[in-house]
Amino acid sequence: MTLFGAIEAGGTKFVCGIGDARGGSIETATVRTRDPDSTFAEVGEFFAQAARYGPLGGIGIASFGPVDLNPASPRFGQILATPKPHWEGTDMLGRTRAILDVPIAIETDVNAAAIAEVAAAGPGVKQLAYVTVGTGIGVGLVSEGHPVHGLGHPEAGHILPRRHPLHDGFAGICPFHGDCLEGLASGPAIAAAWGDAAQDLPDDHPFRAVEADYLAQLCMTLFLMMAPERIVLGGGVMKQETLLPMIHAGTAERLAGYFGGATSAEDMAARIVPPACREPSGLIGANLLAEKAARDAA
Amino acid sequence: MTLFGAIEAGGTKFVCGIGDARGGSIETATVRTRDPDSTFAEVGEFFAQAARYGPLGGIGIASFGPVDLNPASPRFGQILATPKPHWEGTDMLGRTRAILDVPIAIETDVNAAAIAEVAAAGPGVKQLAYVTVGTGIGVGLVSEGHPVHGLGHPEAGHILPRRHPLHDGFAGICPFHGDCLEGLASGPAIAAAWGDAAQDLPDDHPFRAVEADYLAQLCMTLFLMMAPERIVLGGGVMKQETLLPMIHAGTAERLAGYFGGATSAEDMAARIVPPACREPSGLIGANLLAEKAARDAA
Numbered sequence: 001m002t003l004f005g006a007i008e009a010g011g012t013k014f015v016c017g018i019g020d021a022r023g024g025s026i027e028t029a030t031v032r033t034r035d036p037d038s039t040f041a042e043v044g045e046f047f048a049q050a051a052r053y054g055p056l057g058g059i060g061i062a063s064f065g066p067v068d069l070n071p072a073s074p075r076f077g078q079i080l081a082t083p084k085p086h087w088e089g090t091d092m093l094g095r096t097r098a099i100l101d102v103p104i105a106i107e108t109d110v111n112a113a114a115i116a117e118v119a120a121a122g123p124g125v126k127q128l129a130y131v132t133v134g135t136g137i138g139v140g141l142v143s144e145g146h147p148v149h150g151l152g153h154p155e156a157g158h159i160l161p162r163r164h165p166l167h168d169g170f171a172g173i174c175p176f177h178g179d180c181l182e183g184l185a186s187g188p189a190i191a192a193a194w195g196d197a198a199q200d201l202p203d204d205h206p207f208r209a210v211e212a213d214y215l216a217q218l219c220m221t222l223f224l225m226m227a228p229e230r231i232v233l234g235g236g237v238m239k240q241e242t243l244l245p246m247i248h249a250g251t252a253e254r255l256a257g258y259f260g261g262a263t264s265a266e267d268m269a270a271r272i273v274p275p276a277c278r279e280p281s282g283l284i285g286a287n288l289l290a291e292k293a294a295r296d297a298a
Numbered sequence: 299m300t301l302f303g304a305i306e307a308g309g310t311k312f313v314c315g316i317g318d319a320r321g322g323s324i325e326t327a328t329v330r331t332r333d334p335d336s337t338f339a340e341v342g343e344f345f346a347q348a349a350r351y352g353p354l355g356g357i358g359i360a361s362f363g364p365v366d367l368n369p370a371s372p373r374f375g376q377i378l379a380t381p382k383p384h385w386e387g388t389d390m391l392g393r394t395r396a397i398l399d400v401p402i403a404i405e406t407d408v409n410a411a412a413i414a415e416v417a418a419a420g421p422g423v424k425q426l427a428y429v430t431v432g433t434g435i436g437v438g439l440v441s442e443g444h445p446v447h448g449l450g451h452p453e454a455g456h457i458l459p460r461r462h463p464l465h466d467g468f469a470g471i472c473p474f475h476g477d478c479l480e481g482l483a484s485g486p487a488i489a490a491a492w493g494d495a496a497q498d499l500p501d502d503h504p505f506r507a508v509e510a511d512y513l514a515q516l517c518m519t520l521f522l523m524m525a526p527e528r529i530v531l532g533g534g535v536m537k538q539e540t541l542l543p544m545i546h547a548g549t550a551e552r553l554a555g556y557f558g559g560a561t562s563a564e565d566m567a568a569r570i571v572p573p574a575c576r577e578p579s580g581l582i583g584a585n586l587l588a589e590k591a592a593r594d595a596a
Contacts, residue, residue: 126448127446127447127448127449139523141523141524143441143442143444143446143448144441144442144444146441146442148425148441148524148525149425149525150424150425150441150524150525150526150527151425151521151525151526151527151557151569152525152557153525154522154523154524154525155522155525155556155557156522156523157522158522158556159518159519159522159523160459160460160515160518160519160552161458162458162460176554176555176556177552177554177556217458220457220458221457221458221519221523222523223449224452224453224454224455224456224457225437225439225452225454225457225519225520225523225524226439226446226448226452226523226524227446227447227448227449227450227451227452227453228448228449229448229449254458254475256474256475257474258453258456258474258475259449259450259453271449
C-alpha cells in the first residue's frame with residue numbers, strides 16, 4: 001500500500017502526517033510554527049524518520065494563506081502578503097520539495113478541508129463550503145470536485161454582514177475592514193466585544209444570538225452564491241454547541257423560503273453540519289491532494 | 299457546417315436563434331412570452347421554418363428560473379415555484395424535445411450568459427460572474443469551465459447589502475426579503491424608491507451613488523466568495539454608463555486593499571466590465587450549450 005505525506009501548515013502549528021485518506025494517519029507530528037527555516041527543519045526531520053515506512057507516493061500541503069495557487073505564476077506555492085512575521089514570500093512548495101522530491105500539491109487549508117469533507121459526504125454533494133470560525137474566519141469551497149480559486153482564492157470571511165442591534169457600539173477588529181464578518185464574529189472579535197472568550201461566557205450570554213446571526217448571514221450568502229448541498233462549520237468557536245441550532249433557525253429565517261429545497265430550520269439542520277472527518281479535515285484533505293498529485297504525475 | 303438552435307427563454311420574451319457560437323446567429327426570432335402552450339407553439343414554428351437550413355446538431359436553452367437543473371431529479375428541466383402565472387411546472391426540456399428530437403441542454407439564462415462571456419474572455423479567465431441588473435438582479439457563475447449549481451442554482455441577487463444612508467427610508471420591494479439587493483437595486487426598486495426609472499432620472503441624481511454602492515457590495519462579495527478573474531455587468535440598468543466607474547471605485551474602496559491582485563479602482567476597471575459578446579450573451583451561451591450537448595451525445 002502506498003503511503004502519502006500530509007502537511008497542514010497553520011499559523012500556530014504545522015501538523016505533519018503519514019498515511020492515506022481512507023485509513024487516516026499512521027503517524028503524525030505537531031511542529032510549532034516559528035520562522036520558516038526552523039519550522040521546515042523540523043518538518044524535514046519528521047519525514048526523514050518516517051522514511052522507515054518506505055517511499056511516499058506524494059505530499060499534500062494544506063497551507064494557511066494568502067498563498068499563490070496559480071501554477072502559471074512565478075510565485076506559485078509561495079505565501080503572499082501576510083502580517084505574519086518572516087513568512088511573506090516563503091516558498092512552501094519549494095521547501096517541501098527540498099525535503100522530499102515526490103509529486104507535491106498545495107491548496108489553502110480551508111480548500112483542503114472542503115476537499116476532505118466532500119469525500120466524506122459521499123455522492124450527491126458536488127458543491128460544499130467549509131467554514132472555520134476561530135482566530136480568523138476562513139471559507140474553502142469545492143465545486144464539482146475542484147477547489148475554487150481564480151484571482152487569488154476565496155476570502156469569504158471578509159464579507160460584510162448587517163450589524164446585529166446588540167452589537168451596535170462595537171467597531172470590529174479587522175485591520176482591513178473593521179466590521180466585516182471576521183472583524184465581528186471571529187474568536188478574537190468575540191473576546192474584544194464581550195470581554196471574554198466564547199468558552200468563558202455564560203450559557204445565556206447575548207453574544208450567542210449575535211454570533212449565530214452573523215454566521216447565519218454567511219450561510220445565507222453561501223447558499224445564494226454557490227448553492228452548496230452542504231456547509232460544514234468547524235473551528236474553535238463552533239465548539240460552542242448551542243450555536244449550531246441557532247444558526248439553522250437564523251439561516252432559514254433570513255432565506256425566508258426563497259432558496260430552492262432549503263426553507264425550514266430542519267432543512268438547514270440537514271445542510272449545515274459539523275465536520276464529518278474524524279481527523280482534522282485539513283490533514284485528510286492534504287492526503288487526498290497528495291494522492292491526486294501522484295496520479296497526475298503518473 | 300453544423301448549425302445549432304438556441305432559445306433564450308425570458309419572462310417577457312423568448313429569443314430563438316439558428317447559428318453557432320463562433321459565427322453568431324444567421325436567423326433569430328423574438329416570441330412574446332404568454333402562456334407555455336402559445337409560446338412554445340411559436341417557438342416550434344420558428345424551428346419548423348428554419349429546417350430549410352438543414353438538420354440542427356442540438357438545441358441549447360438559456361432559461362429564466364428557478365429551473366431544476368439536476369439531471370437526476372424527476373423535475374429536471376422544469377420551471378420550479380415562480381410567481382409568473384402559468385409557468386410553474388412547465389417542462390422546458392420536454393416541450394423543446396417535442397419540437398425537435400436532437401441533443402438538448404438547459405441552463406439558467408445567467409449561467410448561459412456566463413458561459414458565453416468566459417468563451418469571449420479567452421484564456422486566463424476560469425472563474426467568471428455574469429450579473430444582470432434589470433427587472434430583477436440575476437447572477438450566473440462559471441467555475442473552471444462548468445456552470446455553478448448544486449442545491450438549486452445561485453440566486454445571488456438576493457444577498458443582503460448594507461443600507462446606503464441616502465436610502466434609509468426605503469423598505470425595498472423584494473416579496474421574500476424586502477431590502478435584499480434585488481429589493482433595493484433592481485430597475486423596479488429604483489423606480490419605487492425615486493419615482494422614476496433609472497433612464498429618466500437626471501445625471502446628477504443621488505440614486506447613482508446609492509445604486510453604485512449596492513452593486514459594489516455585490517462585486518466585493520463575488521470577489522471574496524469566488525475569486526472571479528472577471529465580473530460582467532449587464533442588463534437594462536447598466537445602460538446608465540455613469541454607473542460603471544462608480545462601481546469600480548466603490549468596490550476598490552470596500553475591499554480596502556485586501557483582495558490579492560485587485561486593490562485599486564484601475565484594477566477593478568480591468569476586472570468589472572460590460573458584456574464582451576456582440577449578441578446577447580444568453581443566446582450565444584445557448585449555442586455553446588447546444589454544441590456541448592451534441593458533443594456529449596456523439
